[in-house]
Amino acid sequence: MTGRLDIPGFRPFHAHVASREKISESFVRIVFASPEFSRLGTDGCDQRIKILFPLPGGRWGDPHLFDPESVAQGMWYQQWKALDNDDRNPVRTYTIRKADPENGEMTVEFVSHSNPGPAGTFAQQCRIGDEVVIIGPDASSRHSDLGIDFRPGPSRHLLLMGDETAVPAISSILEHLHDSAWQGSGLALTEVPRKSDFRTLRMPSHFRMYQTATDGHKGASLLERLKTLAASGAAGFTPDRDQTGERIADVEDLSDADFLWEVPPQGPDDGLYAWVAGEASMVRSLRRFLVGNLGLDRHRIAFMGYYREGKREI
Ligand SMILES: Cc1cc2nc3c(=O)[nH]c(=O)nc-3n(C[C@H](O)[C@H](O)[C@H](O)COP(=O)(O)OP(=O)(O)OC[C@H]3O[C@@H](n4cnc5c(N)ncnc54)[C@H](O)[C@@H]3O)c2cc1C
Structure with a gap:
């Protein structure tokens, strides 16, 4: 417009x-x-x-x-x-x-x-x-993209992860990337309550999607899948730093927060940009692994832990 x-x-x-x-x-x-x-x-x-x-x-x-x-x-x-x-x-x-x-x-x-x-x-x-x-x-406003947190910038390698509440967003992101002929590769990892919730989506050809069903403990299957992919080297995660020193503070500073909302303005370079959303304690454990164990810079990852089992939104 x-x-x-x-x-x-x-x-x-x-x-x-x-x-x-x-x-x-x-x-x-x-x-x-x-x-x-x-x-x-x-x-x-x-x-x-x-x-x-x-x-x-x-x-x-x-x-x-x-x-x-x-x-x-x-x-x-x-x-x-x-x-x-x-x-x-x-x-x-x-x-x-x-x-x-x-x-x-x-x-x-x-x-x-x-x-x-x-x-x-x-x-x-x-x-x-x-x-x-x-x-x-509001399409008439030049600020209509206000509520968009997926901002990969120049990144050409994406990781999208989320539980069932993030599946609509991940579906929409994948279709947007496909329809805009985005060139790059990526992984989408989702966890849904049941296998019957698995879906087929339009996505770029160099994207792989892994869907898991909750095994009674929210986020566990996502974390396991992420660990397996990281261990196999197939995910192509390149550490931004070694796993000592300051990363400990990076990982632990948010450990007591109820919710976790940490969204960089955009992906910093053409390397990895990750988008992780869903239940807060699940997002926190994924954050520990990505930042703490894999040594990824948290400024290349949008973390959105926006609801907490047992707590109402407002
Ligand atoms: C940016 C953003 C985008 C979102 N997009 C979607 C979306 O497209 N589709 C969608 O379904 N949700 C989405 N959500 C999540 C949705 O806002 C919450 O699930 C919301 O709390 C549901 O409201 P409610 O009134 O049913 O439950 P509430 O009154 O908020 O909570 C009642 C109880 O249910 C628990 N609860 C809430 N959601 C879940 C859940 N999914 N599984 C298990 N327990 C739950 C709460 O912890 C609480 O104990 C999004 C949230 C955010 C922040």
Whole structure:
């Protein structure tokens, strides 16, 4: 889009459920529709959004959410925080699986997890026509790529790793790389609850994808697969430094944090760039191995440990 404006990158879109499909045992694909999506950003990759879910009775707590001034100033979050608890619509973070402004649609893939909060419950129970408010990228803004953390820069060797919540983002990244004729090689490692959740994706020809099913301990199969690939030399990991000294501090400084969000501005060179997302303790153990054991510089890796088993998002 030409002539993009210096306005907030995200805006609220009032949308409704157009279709709901269980695509595998653990995933539900929902297509949301809205005439407002004609100005939905399409920067793609791991573009995150916020979804506000209705309060009981289908209520929306913020009467000023769509006031033109509030939209123009990007005030939704400050307004949401200022509300009484009872008036705050539950909000959760998701990834755009497909943005289709021409048809006024956006697709999101929801994990059906065993301890669902408002988002998981909505995904399991929603009907055609049910409403949500999506805080998503505004194509009119020059900041519409705000919620994108996959920034490989000049890298020509990629590693993508994640649990089931990261599968929509990894799927979208792989398709984006394929469709943009990206030249390079890479590995995608995903862990999903069941083998029946494995999927076939469009990806660049020099990419290999390994899918594992959780073996009761989240992240264990991913870590094992990573160790095997590293030991075989097939992954082509080149240490940035030897495994002594400062790396200990690098690895341990975040060990007590609940969540882990450490995202470099972009890949620093044409070597490895890695993107790792999912449950926080799983991401932390992958970080220990990549930075601590393999000696990779953490500035070439985006770590996003964004939920914690047993803790609600907000
Ligand atoms: C940038 C980003 C992008 C994301 N993209 C997606 C996406 O495209 N699809 C997707 O499904 N999720 C995605 N997530 C994860 C999603 O936001 C969380 O899973 C969210 O907590 C689900 O909300 P809920 O209301 O169902 O559960 P909450 O009320 O937040 O939590 C209820 C309980 O469920 C647990 N829990 C939450 N998620 C899971 C899970 N997957 N498995 C097991 N236990 C869980 C919590 O720890 C808590 O104990 C993304 C998160 C981030 C930060």
